[in-house]
Amino acid sequence: MPSSSHLLPVTLLGCLLAACGGTPSGTGTGSGCTLAENTTATATLSPSGCAVLNRDTSSCMASRQAAGLSGYWLKFSCRVTLTKTTQSGVDVVQAKSDGQPDYPSNYFQTTNACYEAYSGGIQNPNLISAQSYTVSFPLSPNTTSQTMQGVAVLGMVLNGVPVFGNFAAPGDDIFQEARTFDKCGAHPQGTGAYHYHSEPYSVTYDDSNFVGVMRDGYPIYGRRDPDGSTPTLDSFGGHTGVTVDSPSTAVYHYHVNLQTSSDSRSLGQKQYFLTKGTFRGTPATCAACN
Numbered sequence: 494m495p496s497s498s499h500l501l502p503v504t505l506l507g508c509l510l511a512a513c514g515g516t517p518s519g520t521g522t523g524s525g526c527t528l529a530e531n532t533t534a535t536a537t538l539s540p541s542g543c544a545v546l547n548r549d550t551s552s553c554m555a556s557r558q559a560a561g562l563s564g565y566w567l568k569f570s571c572r573v574t575l576t577k578t579t580q581s582g583v584d585v586v587q588a589k590s591d592g593q594p595d596y597p598s599n600y601f602q603t604t605n606a607c608y609e610a611y612s613g614g615i616q617n618p619n620l621i622s623a624q625s626y627t628v629s630f631p632l633s634p635n636t637t638s639q640t641m642q643g644v645a646v647l648g649m650v651l652n653g654v655p656v657f658g659n660f661a662a663p664g665d666d667i668f669q670e671a672r673t674f675d676k677c678g679a680h681p682q683g684t685g686a687y688h689y690h691s692e693p694y695s696v697t698y699d700d701s702n703f704v705g706v707m708r709d710g711y712p713i714y715g716r717r718d719p720d721g722s723t724p725t726l727d728s729f730g731g732h733t734g735v736t737v738d739s740p741s742t743a744v745y746h747y748h749v750n751l752q753t754s755s756d757s758r759s760l761g762q763k764q765y766f767l768t769k770g771t772f773r774g775t776p777a778t779c780a781a782c783n
Contacts (some may be wrong), residue, residue, distance in 0.1 A: 526607035528595050541613050543677040543694035565703045565712055565738045573653040585629040585777055590653030592624035596695050598675045617673040622685030629777035634710035639772045646782035648707035650693050657688045659766035668759035692749045692765040701737055709774035713747040726750055730769035
């Protein structure tokens with residue numbers, strides 16, 4: 494079960510790669526990675542070299558539409574099972590995922606076809622393993638805000654990988670921990686649960702793309718609005734405006750947002766995070782989320 498206290502001690506972050514177990518060795522290059530089926534790379538690359546991917550959802554489109562789903566729900570990878578249902582009298586979309594990325598990573602076992610070497614960061618000692626998430630999202634979000642502290646899984650990105658917060662375990666520094674992210678901006682914690690804290694580069698990089706949904710039911714988009722501008726955000730990390738999925742009606746949504754460290758260990762360091770630490774609304778249920 495994931496835990497929000499997975500973060501690496503500062504002493505580990507500061508060590509050399511060899512002292513932390515070294516850079517993974519092996520011959521895997523990501524070719525033959527079945528998790529990456531039905532994805533194609535676009536020309537958009539992050540500075541770390543991760544390509545924003547197009548995901549072919551044609552195989553699950555009809556069944557999702559027949560179930561009454563529309564809009565950005567149709568953009569979720571077919572590796573994510575979506576169901577429209579009711580929980581405690583509230584209409585929700587329930588998502589089931591194994592939490593594994595649909596692209597290669599240096600955090601897979603070196604013998605895994607999805608393993609890919611990456612020398613652009615510090616390797617943490619954890620490896621990706623399949624999880625079993627069942628996350629619900631209210632279709633009519635409220636505005637009863639709630640802290641994210643003490644909760645690991647805060648939402649889900651469209652590829653089925655969970656969203657974690659812009660904070661680290663007590664005593665750790667999330668900005669230093671960012672040095673352990675893989676090429677596409679994520680890493681696993683102690684039980685192998687792979688997750689994003691910040692901009693997920695295989696989905697969005699400095700654009701207005703749909704990213705995923707927070708557990709309070711509000712969607713997440715990239716850094717920009719559809720017109721290319723950078724919006725002014727509230728204390729939750731969102732605002733009300735049009736999106737690529739709602740071009741004529743203003744709706745509330747979150748954005749990937751820039752934050753600056755005030756911790757003496759990483760003072761002034763900047764990072765684009767997915768959250769600001771507080772839900773705008775009340776999150777729905779989630780199995781294996783704490």
